Amino acid sequence: MNPDRLSRRSVLAAAGTGLGVSVAGCSGGGGSSSESDTIKIGVLEDRSGNFSLVGTPKWRASKLAIEEINENGGIMGKQIELFDPDPQSDNQRYQQLTERLIQQEEVDALWAGYSSATREAIRPIIDREDQLYFYTTQYEGGVADENVFCMGPTARQQLGSVVPYMIENFGTDIYTIAADYNFGQLSADWVKVIAQENGASVNNEEFIPLSNQNFGSTISNIQEADPDFVMAILVGNNHSSFWNQRTSAGLDIPMGTSTVMAQGYQHKRLDAPALKDVYGGFNYMEEIPTERNEDYVSRYYDRWPDAGYANEESVNNYFSIYMYKEAVEEAGTTDQKAVRDVLESGMEITGDKSPEGDISHQGPVHHMTHNMRVMKCDAEHNITVEDERRIPEQFLSETVGIDLSGKDDGMEKQFTPTDYYDAAGE
Amino acid sequence: MTSGLGATGTPTPLVIGDVLGALDSIGVPVPQLLQMADSIAFIILAAIGLTIIFGMMGVINLAHGEFIMMGAYITTLSVNVVGLPLPAAMVLGALGTAAFGAIIERTIVRQLYGRLLDSMIVTFGLGLILTQGTRIIFGNSLQSIGTPFGNVPGYTYSGYRVLLLFAAIAVLIGAYLVFTRTEFGIRARATIQDPETARAMGVDTDRMYTVTFAIGSGLAGLTGALYAPSATIVPSMGQAFLVESFVTVVTGGSTVLLGTTLAGGVLGTIDAIFSNLYGNFIGQIALLVTAIIVIRLLPDGLTGLANTIRDKLGERQ
Structure with missing residues (x-):
C-alpha cells in the first residue's frame, strides 16, 4: 500500500541524526549565528x-x-x-x-x-x-x-459558506452533531449564529466524544427528529466510522460539514456511497x-x-x-x-x-x-463545486x-x- | 469492491420487517432494542479475547486493542488486495491473529507468567510497536470495505450491526463448549488451576498456554474482522475497544465466560438506554458509573454475585 516507507524511514533517520548533531553542537556554546x-x-x-x-x-x-x-x-x-x-x-x-x-x-x-x-x-x-x-x-x-x-x-468562514447554502437548498430545521471538544463546541455555536442570521434554527444538537465510534443511537435520533439537514462537524479517525454506519442504516438526509473530506479525505478512503450528499465548506480540496x-x-x-x-x-x-x-x-x-x-x-x-x-x-x-467553496460529494464520490465566494475573516x-x-x-x-x-x- | 456477503443480499427483508412492525405496533420500543443489540454485541466482542487471556492465564494483555486492529487489517487487506469474499477474509483475520498470538506467547509472554506488572509493560510496548509498525508498513489508513446488508427493514439502523449480536452469542457458546466440553478445554483448565499436578498427569502445559493464548488472540482478531466493515481502518483503531473491554472484564469478575455474558448484558443495556435518550456522551458516562457502582458493591464482580446466589440456593436445598 505504501511503498514510500523506505524513503520515509530514511527521512526520519536523517531528521533524527540531524537533531542529534545540532544538540551536540549547541551543548558547547549558546549558539549565536544570526x-x-x-x-x-x-x-x-x-x-x-x-x-x-x-x-x-x-x-x-x-x-x-x-x-x-x-x-x-x-x-x-x-x-x-x-x-x-x-x-x-x-x-x-x-x-x-x-x-x-x-x-x-x-x-x-x-x-x-x-x-x-x-x-x-x-x-x-x-x-x-x-x-x-x-x-x-x-x-x-x-x-x-x-x-x-x-x-x-476560521469556522465562521467555513460554516459561513456551507450553512447558508444548505438553508437555501434544503430548509431551516438543522440538527448539529459535533465533536465534543473546544473546536466542535465553538463550531456548533457558529452554526447557531449563522443559522439565526439566515432565518433558520438549530433544533437539535449532540456532542460526540472523540473516542466514540458507534453511531447507532445518534443515527436513530437524527432519523426521529427528521431535520431538513444535518451539520456534521466530526473530527478524527473514530468519527469517520459515522459515514459507513449512516449509509448502512439508510439515513439519507443531506449533510453539511466543515471538517470531513477536505482534511482526512474520507471520500477517498471509504467505500462509495458512504459520503453521498455530503456538502462541505472549504477553501481547498484537490479536486x-x-x-x-x-x-x-x-x-x-x-x-x-x-x-x-x-x-x-x-x-x-x-x-x-x-x-x-x-x-x-x-x-x-x-x-x-x-x-x-x-x-x-x-x-x-x-x-x-x-x-x-x-x-x-x-x-x-x-x-x-x-476563496471559500461549497463542495458536494455524490454517490460515486465525485466532488463538484456548487458555490464559490471570497469570504473574509x-x-x-x-x-x-x-x-x-x-x-x-x-x-x-x-x-x-x-x-x-x-x-x-x- | 466485492463484498462476499453482498451489499444487496438482505436476508428475507419482508419477514424481518413484518415481525418488527408487529412488535412495534404492540408497543415494543424496537429502535431501542436494536440499539441494545448493537451495544451488547460491541461490549461482548470487545472483551472476549481479553477475558480469556486474563481470566485463564492471569496476563493483562494491553496490546488487546492492537490484536483487534490486526484482525481488521488482515480482513480488509484480504478483501481489497487479494479479493477474497468477506466471510473467508474474516476467518483469515481470526486465524492470522491467532497465529501471531501463538508466536508472541512462545517468544515473549512465556517469560512473564506470574509477573503481572511486567507483563502489562511488555504488552503495552508491544501495542505501541504494532500501531506504529502498521503505520509505517501500510500508511495512515486503508480503503474501507462497505457494510453489508443495508438497514434493518423499516428502521434507520444498520442491519449488520444488529446481526453482530448473533455473532457475539455464537462466540460465547463456542468458547463455552471448547473450554467445558472438549478434552482440550479440560486440560487447559487443569493447567491454569494447578500446572504441577496437570504436568504430573501428563498434560503438556507449555502447549496448553500457547493454545489458550492463541485462542484469546484469535477471538480478538475475530472481533476486528467482524467490525472491519463498519469501522475506519486506521492503525489506532484498536484503542476504541479498550475502555469497553477492560470495564467488562472488571465488572464481570473471575468466572470468564459467565462474567462476560452478564457484564455485556448489563453494560450494553445501560449504554443503549442512556445513549438513546441523552446521546453518546451520557451513554459512556453511564457505562463507567455502572462499572464503579458494581465494583464498589460487588468486589468480585457480577460473577461473584452469581456465585453467592448459587451458594445460598445450594444451602437452602
Whole structure:
C-alpha cells in the first residue's frame, strides 16, 4: 500500500541524526549565528501518531514550497534551511521542539501544529520568545496574537459558506452533531449564529466524544427528529466510522460539514456511497477544477508519488511559505519584527503561489480572506463545486474590532463567539 | 469492491420487517432494542479475547486493542488486495491473529507468567510497536470495505450491526463448549488451576498456554474482522475497544465466560438506554458509573454475585 516507507524511514533517520548533531553542537556554546547566509524555517508537522494522516500532507506541501523556492534562487538569494523534526502528534514533544527550534536553531519563522490543542500548548512559548509563527489548520477562530498568523479559514468562514447554502437548498430545521471538544463546541455555536442570521434554527444538537465510534443511537435520533439537514462537524479517525454506519442504516438526509473530506479525505478512503450528499465548506480540496490547481496537484504528486491526498491544510502551508518569502523580500531582512510589519500591511497571494485562487491577507487581524467553496460529494464520490465566494475573516475584524497593527499591538488572546452573540451561548 | 456477503443480499427483508412492525405496533420500543443489540454485541466482542487471556492465564494483555486492529487489517487487506469474499477474509483475520498470538506467547509472554506488572509493560510496548509498525508498513489508513446488508427493514439502523449480536452469542457458546466440553478445554483448565499436578498427569502445559493464548488472540482478531466493515481502518483503531473491554472484564469478575455474558448484558443495556435518550456522551458516562457502582458493591464482580446466589440456593436445598 505504501511503498514510500523506505524513503520515509530514511527521512526520519536523517531528521533524527540531524537533531542529534545540532544538540551536540549547541551543548558547547549558546549558539549565536544570526549572521548566517541561509534563512532558517522550522516546520513541525506530524508524520506519525494520531494526526499523521492529516499532518503528513502539510509537511509534504511545505517541503514542496521550500524546494521550489530554493531551486528558483531562494529568498533574497539565500537558500532556505529547513528544520523539520517529527513532533509525533505529541503536545509535550511539540513544546520541547518549539523551544529547541527557537532557542538553538534560531529559526526565522515557524510553521507548527495540527490541532488547536497543539497551538495552545506552544503559544505561550511563541509569545515568550516573540517568535513569528504561522498556524495553518482551519480552526475555531478568534486568535488575536501579535506573533501568530492564522492561515487557515476560521469556522465562521467555513460554516459561513456551507450553512447558508444548505438553508437555501434544503430548509431551516438543522440538527448539529459535533465533536465534543473546544473546536466542535465553538463550531456548533457558529452554526447557531449563522443559522439565526439566515432565518433558520438549530433544533437539535449532540456532542460526540472523540473516542466514540458507534453511531447507532445518534443515527436513530437524527432519523426521529427528521431535520431538513444535518451539520456534521466530526473530527478524527473514530468519527469517520459515522459515514459507513449512516449509509448502512439508510439515513439519507443531506449533510453539511466543515471538517470531513477536505482534511482526512474520507471520500477517498471509504467505500462509495458512504459520503453521498455530503456538502462541505472549504477553501481547498484537490479536486478544484481550475487550471492553476490542476498544475499544483501535478507538482505535488510529481514530488510525492505515494501521497494519499493534497488536503486543505497542506495548501495553506504552501501559500503561506510563499507569502513569507514575499514579506521578507519586501522588508529586505528576516528580522521578525520587520517581516511582521510588512505582513500587517496586508498581502495579496496570487498566481501559482495560491492553488485555491487569488486570496489576500488581512494584516490587522493576521487572518486570510479565503476563496471559500461549497463542495458536494455524490454517490460515486465525485466532488463538484456548487458555490464559490471570497469570504473574509469577520469575527475579529468586524465583530470584536481588532487591529494588531495599531491599537491592539502586543495582544495575545483568543476571543470566543459566546461573548459576542446571544445565540451562541444558548 | 466485492463484498462476499453482498451489499444487496438482505436476508428475507419482508419477514424481518413484518415481525418488527408487529412488535412495534404492540408497543415494543424496537429502535431501542436494536440499539441494545448493537451495544451488547460491541461490549461482548470487545472483551472476549481479553477475558480469556486474563481470566485463564492471569496476563493483562494491553496490546488487546492492537490484536483487534490486526484482525481488521488482515480482513480488509484480504478483501481489497487479494479479493477474497468477506466471510473467508474474516476467518483469515481470526486465524492470522491467532497465529501471531501463538508466536508472541512462545517468544515473549512465556517469560512473564506470574509477573503481572511486567507483563502489562511488555504488552503495552508491544501495542505501541504494532500501531506504529502498521503505520509505517501500510500508511495512515486503508480503503474501507462497505457494510453489508443495508438497514434493518423499516428502521434507520444498520442491519449488520444488529446481526453482530448473533455473532457475539455464537462466540460465547463456542468458547463455552471448547473450554467445558472438549478434552482440550479440560486440560487447559487443569493447567491454569494447578500446572504441577496437570504436568504430573501428563498434560503438556507449555502447549496448553500457547493454545489458550492463541485462542484469546484469535477471538480478538475475530472481533476486528467482524467490525472491519463498519469501522475506519486506521492503525489506532484498536484503542476504541479498550475502555469497553477492560470495564467488562472488571465488572464481570473471575468466572470468564459467565462474567462476560452478564457484564455485556448489563453494560450494553445501560449504554443503549442512556445513549438513546441523552446521546453518546451520557451513554459512556453511564457505562463507567455502572462499572464503579458494581465494583464498589460487588468486589468480585457480577460473577461473584452469581456465585453467592448459587451458594445460598445450594444451602437452602
